[in-house]
Amino acid sequence: MSDWVLVARLDTLEVNTPVSADLDDERIMLARIDDQVVALEDLCTHDGAEISSGCIVDGTIECPRHGARFCLKSGEVMAPPAYEGIHVFPVDIRNGEVWVRDDRWD
Numbered sequence: 001m002s003d004w005v006l007v008a009r010l011d012t013l014e015v016n017t018p019v020s021a022d023l024d025d026e027r028i029m030l031a032r033i034d035d036q037v038v039a040l041e042d043l044c045t046h047d048g049a050e051i052s053s054g055c056i057v058d059g060t061i062e063c064p065r066h067g068a069r070f071c072l073k074s075g076e077v078m079a080p081p082a083y084e085g086i087h088v089f090p091v092d093i094r095n096g097e098v099w100v101r102d103d104r105w106d
């Protein structure tokens with residue numbers, strides 16, 4: 001099982017503004033939704049765009065390249081042209097710090 005990694009301070013994340021962060025050697029996307037933070041792979045399954053450059057729309061992240069949308073909580077596809085979902089990582093907020101764990105190979 002992988003370790004939790006400190007990826008950001010909560011007070012540096014603006015609400016509804018996606019950013020990229022490092023999770024070990026991976027790029028991930030972070031988004032603060034009120035006092036919750038979601039963390040997804042920063043890679044659109046349609047053609048590899050960085051979704052952290054996209055916009056948050058109605059609980060989804062919209063890919064900046066062709067407009068696919070992914071649910072921020074489940075990673076599932078909500079609008080084409082993507083058909084495969086994006087992995088969502090577990091997030092833990094501790095004393096104002098955002099910790100993420102890569103659970104893909106647990």
Ligand code: FES
Nearest residue numbers: 044046047063066
């Ligand atoms: S690369 Fe994301 S929709 Fe095409």
